[in-house]
Amino acid sequence: MNVAVPVFRRSRTSKVVDRLMRGVLWAIALTFVAVLILFVGAILKQGWPVLNLGFLTKMPETLDAGGGIKPQIFNSIYLVVLSLGISLPVGLGAGIYMAAYAGQGRALRFLRLCIETLAATPSIVLALFGMIVFVQAMGWSFSIRSGALTLALLNIPVITRVTEVSLLAVPRELKEASYGLGATKLQTILKVALPYAATGILTGLVLTAGRAFGESAILVFTAGTNASAQFPDFRLTVPGETLSVHLWYVTSDGTLPDAREIAAGTAAVMILVLLTLNLLVRLVDRAIRRRTR
Amino acid sequence: MPQAPEVSIAAASEGGYPVLEDGLSPAGAGAPAFKHSRLQRLADRWAHLGFLVCSLLVVGLIGGILYFLATRGLAAFLPMAGNTGRTLSFSEVFLSTDWAPSSDRFGILPFIAGSLGVTGLALLIAAPAGVLTGVFIAKMAPAWMRNLMRQVMDLLVGIPSVVYGIFGLTVVLPLVSRTWLADAPASGFAVSALILAVMIVPTIVSLSTDAFESLPAALDEGAQALGSSRWQAIWRVLIPAARPRLLTAMVLGLGRAIGEAMAVQMVIGNNPQWVALMRESTDRAPFLRALFTPAATLTTELVQELPNTAAGSTWNNVLFAMGLLLYLLTMVLILATRRLGRGKEA
Amino acid sequence: MLTPTLPETKPIKLSVRDMAFSYGPKKILDGLSLDIHAERVTAIIGPSGCGKSTFLKCFNRIHEVAADVNVGGDIQIDGVDIYRGGIDVVDLRRRVGMVFQKPNPFPKSIYENVAFGPRLFGVKDRATLDGIVEDALRKAALWDEVKDRLKESASGMSGGQQQRLCIARALAVNPEVLLMDEPCSALDPIATSKIEDLIGELKESLTIVIVTHNMQQAARVSDYTAFFWLGKLVEMDLTERIFTTPRVQMTEDYITGRFG
Numbered sequence: 001m002n003v004a005v006p007v008f009r010r011s012r013t014s015k016v017v018d019r020l021m022r023g024v025l026w027a028i029a030l031t032f033v034a035v036l037i038l039f040v041g042a043i044l045k046q047g048w049p050v051l052n053l054g055f056l057t058k059m060p061e062t063l064d065a066g067g068g069i070k071p072q073i074f075n076s077i078y079l080v081v082l083s084l085g086i087s088l089p090v091g092l093g094a095g096i097y098m099a100a101y102a103g104q105g106r107a108l109r110f111l112r113l114c115i116e117t118l119a120a121t122p123s124i125v126l127a128l129f130g131m132i133v134f135v136q137a138m139g140w141s142f143s144i145r146s147g148a149l150t151l152a153l154l155n156i157p158v159i160t161r162v163t164e165v166s167l168l169a170v171p172r173e174l175k176e177a178s179y180g181l182g183a184t185k186l187q188t189i190l191k192v193a194l195p196y197a198a199t200g201i202l203t204g205l206v207l208t209a210g211r212a213f214g215e216s217a218i219l220v221f222t223a224g225t226n227a228s229a230q231f232p233d234f235r236l237t238v239p240g241e242t243l244s245v246h247l248w249y250v251t252s253d254g255t256l257p258d259a260r261e262i263a264a265g266t267a268a269v270m271i272l273v274l275l276t277l278n279l280l281v282r283l284v285d286r287a288i289r290r291r292t293r
Numbered sequence: 294m295p296q297a298p299e300v301s302i303a304a305a306s307e308g309g310y311p312v313l314e315d316g317l318s319p320a321g322a323g324a325p326a327f328k329h330s331r332l333q334r335l336a337d338r339w340a341h342l343g344f345l346v347c348s349l350l351v352v353g354l355i356g357g358i359l360y361f362l363a364t365r366g367l368a369a370f371l372p373m374a375g376n377t378g379r380t381l382s383f384s385e386v387f388l389s390t391d392w393a394p395s396s397d398r399f400g401i402l403p404f405i406a407g408s409l410g411v412t413g414l415a416l417l418i419a420a421p422a423g424v425l426t427g428v429f430i431a432k433m434a435p436a437w438m439r440n441l442m443r444q445v446m447d448l449l450v451g452i453p454s455v456v457y458g459i460f461g462l463t464v465v466l467p468l469v470s471r472t473w474l475a476d477a478p479a480s481g482f483a484v485s486a487l488i489l490a491v492m493i494v495p496t497i498v499s500l501s502t503d504a505f506e507s508l509p510a511a512l513d514e515g516a517q518a519l520g521s522s523r524w525q526a527i528w529r530v531l532i533p534a535a536r537p538r539l540l541t542a543m544v545l546g547l548g549r550a551i552g553e554a555m556a557v558q559m560v561i562g563n564n565p566q567w568v569a570l571m572r573e574s575t576d577r578a579p580f581l582r583a584l585f586t587p588a589a590t591l592t593t594e595l596v597q598e599l600p601n602t603a604a605g606s607t608w609n610n611v612l613f614a615m616g617l618l619l620y621l622l623t624m625v626l627i628l629a630t631r632r633l634g635r636g637k638e639a
Numbered sequence: 640m641l642t643p644t645l646p647e648t649k650p651i652k653l654s655v656r657d658m659a660f661s662y663g664p665k666k667i668l669d670g671l672s673l674d675i676h677a678e679r680v681t682a683i684i685g686p687s688g689c690g691k692s693t694f695l696k697c698f699n700r701i702h703e704v705a706a707d708v709n710v711g712g713d714i715q716i717d718g719v720d721i722y723r724g725g726i727d728v729v730d731l732r733r734r735v736g737m738v739f740q741k742p743n744p745f746p747k748s749i750y751e752n753v754a755f756g757p758r759l760f761g762v763k764d765r766a767t768l769d770g771i772v773e774d775a776l777r778k779a780a781l782w783d784e785v786k787d788r789l790k791e792s793a794s795g796m797s798g799g800q801q802q803r804l805c806i807a808r809a810l811a812v813n814p815e816v817l818l819m820d821e822p823c824s825a826l827d828p829i830a831t832s833k834i835e836d837l838i839g840e841l842k843e844s845l846t847i848v849i850v851t852h853n854m855q856q857a858a859r860v861s862d863y864t865a866f867f868w869l870g871k872l873v874e875m876d877l878t879e880r881i882f883t884t885p886r887v888q889m890t891e892d893y894i895t896g897r898f899g
């Protein structure tokens with residue numbers, strides 16, 4: 001019974017290892033900060049000389065230097081809006097179903113599995129699907145509508161997930177209060193739960209928009225690498241090259257003498273847009289938090 | 294004094310929403326007898342069908358993608374309608390390194406190996422860095438650093454593939470080539486994996502931060518109350534306790550890496566020259582050079598060659614088979630995360 | 640100051656002088672002064688939220704793991720200020736063990752839980768480890784129940800066994816002080832009485848500070864009792880006297896359940 005337990009002393013190595021690992025963890029974290037700063041800095045620096053009003057408002061050239069990216073900016077926005085328009089109702093509907101109707105059993109687990117699979121599906125695979133179905137089988141060829149529909153596939157799982165999570169975060173008392181006043185389930189969802197969850201869903205939506213804005217693999221194979229010569233061209237049947245596709249295409253195609261500059265300028269524009277979106281989310285988030293406090 | 298309206302709520306058996314019993318009027322004495330209109334009742338009764346349809350659409354999509362990719366991808370191996378290409382055997386596609394489509398040879402092993410190689414390398418960097426950053430954010434960093442790291446990761450994850458690609462192309466490749474390779478080209482596994490690692494780190498960081506934050510505080514306190522240093526508690530208690538979720542984070546990071554196309558396509562060189570290098574090299578250590586020799590992956594090959602092939606040709610079919618392979622891999626990975634999750638409960 | 644008057648033979652192990660504590664801007668403890676004697680059991684009682692757990696955690700500075708805290712005044716162990724700069728917090732925690740309100744075994748085997756502490760301090764030798772583990776489990780009155788399943792996971796044990804495992808785990812690093820925060824609140828009467836017996840044995844060699852909501856328990860196991868109210872020490876005395884002839888009316892009201 002009376003084994004003498006020694007009086008333990010902290011060894012020097014244990015102290016040194018602790019110090020060392022704290023240092024390592026700080027170093028790793030700071031490395032990522034540095035990588036981001038370097039990254040954004042390099043992209044903006046390369047693009048800065050190119051960025052001017054002319055670049056943003058001119059049509060692109062096919063063989064000569066000096067082209068702009070006006071239609072690509074338009075196509076990017078147009079495709080993001082269209083794809084969100086398609087995916088928002090589906091994502092909301094599926095999210096509501098999962099949060100409020102699917103129960104806790106197998107059905108929900110299966111739905112979650114599907115959503116996660118869709119979310120993890122590489123965009124190149126979605127691109128192949130869009131190409132088979134919309135571009136070839138439907139005969140829509142490379143067009144805004146093929147692109148928007150396929151891009152929607154990328155958004156749907158994200159919106160669904162955000163909707164589900166935001167709805168589940170609605171306090172139970174709030175829902176019960178609504179039922180207590182005699183509201184139907186649908187009324188409770190639409191008039192009480194969704195408004196409460198709206199801010200979360202909105203934030204998710206902005207992030208989804210950012211992702212769709214940057215997507216390229218899907219659009220190369222569904223919306224094509226050409227932009228309409230008209231401006232603005234709202235037709236759904238014409239090809240719609242976006243900024244990200246343009247950036248990739250001029251770089252890998254190599255016919256433009258100023259491909260490098262154009263790519264650099266486009267990249268800078270995209271980074272600026274995303275930084276703005278990010279700031280927006282943060283401001284909205286902060287405003288909301290202040291209001292609810 | 295008006296009575297409180299008596300509305301009985303049957304507690305929901307599912308979903309978190311209580312179900313209102315039918316036929317109840319919310320009106321108490323003195324208030325008019327409010328009733329839901331017919332329309333409201335109908336809407337309430339049928340609304341869930343609309344939501345169900347949306348959900349089924351998602352389920353349908355999973356099946357639809359599989360179906361359509363299979364019709365095209367399997368055409369490489371099975372005689373199918375509308376197929377103008379040759380029917381290949383599995384082994385001459387999956388087990389052969391000989392890729393010469395114009396000479397009718399379709400071994401895709403170099404691309405499978407390329408995908409695995411570049412993904413493995415990326416994960417080798419991103420998994421430890423991501424998990425450690427996760428534990429740093431959750432258990433060590435002061436509040437300001439936590440916030441900063443969250444923002445950094447949000448931004449890193451938001452940067453588009455093609456911008457990563459252009460950065461690799463215009464900054465990293467020249468830099469590596471100048472500093473280490475005496476100006477020889479640097480395209481290949483090494484730089485691709487580096488870029489890819491930065492791209493997947495946010496995924497791993499955010500999932501592992503969640504994993505560490507959801508551990509009960511009592512574990513950390515218990516370890517430190519015994520005299521663990523900060524690092525000892527992390528290494529001996531927190532990381533083992535969070536292991537299933539950390540593995541899940543890595544699997545999802547792996548999924549992102551293996552499916553990434555554009556960024557890798559812009560820096561990897563798009564030609565599996567490393568295979569020849571490995572085969573022909575006579576010295577003992579060709580690995581290091583292979584890292585800086587052009588390579589190609591399943592995804593980059595799709596981006597590179599799909600536009601140049603005619604629908605229904607053998608070449609085209611094999612490319613779709615590669616897409617199908619990627620999709621099946623996604624499914625396997627997602628199922629793997631389920632197993633990991635179940636391991637945690639057991 | 641209200642301190643016991645009986646001649647005491649044991650030295651002062653922990654001394655607290657004019658101590659104040661806050662979580663960020665939130666003040667929790669204020670103007671606390673008391674002495675805790677070695678090899679005695681000191682019970683802390685008081686209504687919920689009055690700061691008992693907080694007080695306890697000040698002795699091993701474990702609250703610093705999870706929160707942003709401010710500690711003022713002076714807390715000494717064997718005459719050394721534990722909040723002085725340069726003190727090794729990790730070593731302090733080795734000397735001042737803690738048993739938490741809810742059992743918190745690590746998700747490892749029973750053996751690994753107890754061996755965890757010695758391993759931290761570099762004990763690798765299997766025989767030594769085995770000896771320490773057995774000794775600690777015996778002291779925690781758990782050995783006979785688990786000696787045949789040391790390799791099994793600790794999460795499969797009952798709550799009372801888990802709590803005794805946590806006590807064994809704490810004992811395995813040979814602490815000088817054992818802080819116990821409502822160690823029996825999650826346990827049934829049988830497990831509770833086992834742990835109470837254990838406290839009686841442990842005080843032969845340890846200084847024990849125990850927080851409890853159970854007046855009988857305080858009366859049974861402790862030598863001294865301190866009554867806290869709203870972050871202040873109301874009265875501290877020999878347990879006998881606190882429970883028979885308290886000097887402050889509020890203490891009597893609290894003990895007899897006529898409080899508030």
Ligand SMILES: Nc1ncnc2c1ncn2[C@@H]1O[C@H](COP(=O)(O)OP(=O)(O)OP(=O)(O)O)[C@@H](O)[C@H]1O
Nearest residue numbers: 662665667685686687688689690691692693694706
């Ligand atoms: N991490 C924390 N941050 C801020 N305030 C805290 C924190 N932990 C505890 N408190 C507050 O400190 C006060 C004292 O808490 P403490 O846990 O010490 O009370 P207690 O006397 O142990 O109560 P109980 O008997 O319920 O365990 C409470 O008002 C509590 O809300």
Ligand SMILES: [Mg+2]
Nearest residue numbers: 691692693820
């Ligand atoms: Mg307490």
